[in-house]
Amino acid sequence: MFFLPNAQPDVLDKKRFSFEIELEMNEKIPSPKTVLSYDLGSSFSLYSDVVSYFKSLSTSSGRVLYHEYGKTYEGRPLINLVISSEENIKNIDAIKHKHMQILQETESDQSHLKGQPIFTSFSYNIHGNEASSTEAAMQVAYRMAAAQDEETKEVLKNSIIIMYICINPDGRDRYVYWYKSMKRLKRPSMEPQDIEHMENWPGGRTNHYWFDINRDWVWQVHPEAKGLSHEYQKWLPQVHVDYHEQGYNNNYFTAPGTTPRNQLLPDSYERWSEVFGDANTVQFDKYQINYFTRDRFDFFYPGYGSSYPSVMGAIGMLTEQGGGSAGGRIVQTDDGFHLTLRQRIFDHYTTSIATIKTAVLHREKLLQYSKNALNPANSKSKIKAYFFSDRDVHSNDLVNVLIRNGIKLEQALNDFQISAALDYRSGRISKKVFSKGTYIVTTRQPKHLLINTIMERNLAIEDSVMYDMSTWSAPLAYNLNAYSTMDAFTVETKSIIQEINFKGLVINNEAQYAYVIDWSQRNAPQALAQLWAREYNVRSAFEPFIMGDKPFTAGSLIVLIGRNLHHKDRIDLEIKEIAQNAGVEIIGFNTGRVMTGMDLANGRNVPIKQPKVALLVEPPFSIYTAGQIYFYSIGKRVCQLIVLKLPHFSKVVLQNLEVL
Ligand SMILES: [Zn+2]
Known part of the structure; x- marks a missing residue:
């Protein structure tokens, strides 16, 4: 532990981190400061304020489209912006249609690529507590919407920029609310061990159910990834960058990455990732921003935001700014440097702009790269x-x-x-x-x-x-x-062509003896949870058996009507509701006599009671492991769960629990 000097730190250093003040900006377009009422970097922005900014940007600029592609578990809108020249924005549907056509045609004639803009996209803040990138997204969008110089106009004419402004708003707000509650109001703490830099468990990295959305791009279990992939496939960009932060002692990571690589990707992927990485490092050299390449981060797994775009035909890349949840507004690094939020925003802003310009520079070649990558002949x-x-x-x-x-x-x-x-x-x-x-x-x-x-x-x-x-x-x-x-x-x-979601089914709904739910069904645990919730007596088959010509696995659920007479008047209706709500097949039987195996009411088919389950959370337990159990139990409604904080564990009466 050490104590830092008392001098008031300059958290903004606007002279060094000025966001291209030389550009002439359209005064009718609101800057982030005019809407937020503070300079970027002096505070973290609540998601609702970020949304307000992007709404006001799109209403005042013909270059910006605002679109909501989903909602989080906590009800926050998931948003992407589309930015281009006013003329392109007016014709965006036709441009997008032609883009998709060009990408999926297999002939090699390049003449139809002429005049077709390149699609460049960015995903910001998928890890909620790596919060600088959504701040940077506001400055990037403002700059592209308001700059009046000829270079910007040319860039906009030749590109469609898609910005997913914050992939994980629930996690971001969890972090930002925490930070604001711990923020020193007079003078920020630079001491890394101070509470201003020590986020509470589970932190803002994950979504509502403590899942890492940056592993979910392929599987799309959660609405953040599901909405994102659905929207992403409507645009199929040639270049995509996923924005992150790492520990505050690390310098900026930019492409190219390290091994292992997905060897199915086109060979030229590596060369292109160098082209974009070089464009970033040229800027960083100019501004004395420290960085590294070709180390630590590989893109083998396809469920990252840096690698999913690559298997969708783009040059997918990662950036990692030093900072993260411990960064605060300013933090002292292990070599005595004062890393500010303002710099973190500046760095991400700089790579975003460099990427947009580099993509336009290589527009036709990159469109051809995507065409080749998407052509199965290759x-x-x-x-x-x-x-x-x-x-x-x-x-x-x-x-x-x-x-x-x-x-x-x-x-x-x-x-x-x-x-x-x-x-x-x-x-x-x-x-x-x-x-x-x-x-x-x-x-x-x-x-x-x-x-x-x-x-x-x-x-x-x-x-x-x-x-x-x-x-x-x-x-x-x-x-x-x-x-x-x-x-x-x-x-x-x-x-x-459509997802299959089994809606549930009851065979012989007006059975006179029992209902049976085969345990091998995907959603049998949900059905059991609902039977328990309605206070049914349920048994579990001790061994496999066959009724008629239908085999049932060991563990299959048996609801004996004679043991559930308290439901008798409405049992057929309730069993039907349970089948539909859980998405299972339930079979009714008029007899308990089993031809192959034990009879349904055999005592070895034991009654099963709802267990009292508790989940112990907080350090040192893994957020992800807790999240899996939490999501499966509560999110999927499989069982009730008491979530216990570790410091309170000594006060828990363990006799009241059956599973911990
Ligand atoms: Zn991250």
């Missing part, structure tokens, strides 16, 4: 198709991931045979007959990079030192019976 993978069963517990989960990512999916209308199919479970290649209903994903489609990256059994990797995520083969992750082939094949198919 795929480095020899795999022609992936197959997975339509009957596994998690089949629909993978179907929905593929559909959400705009991947064309088909289903076989007949049985068919593949002479050499790789079995995902055994790793062996052999002849295989697939049954009617099997799902088929062919790689002859524009999303082939994403398909191969998430579906391959063993994605090639050149070294094993990873930033974090290292494995995800989707068919294995979802525990599916899956195969791939390099052979051509023919089978009649139908297209699957």
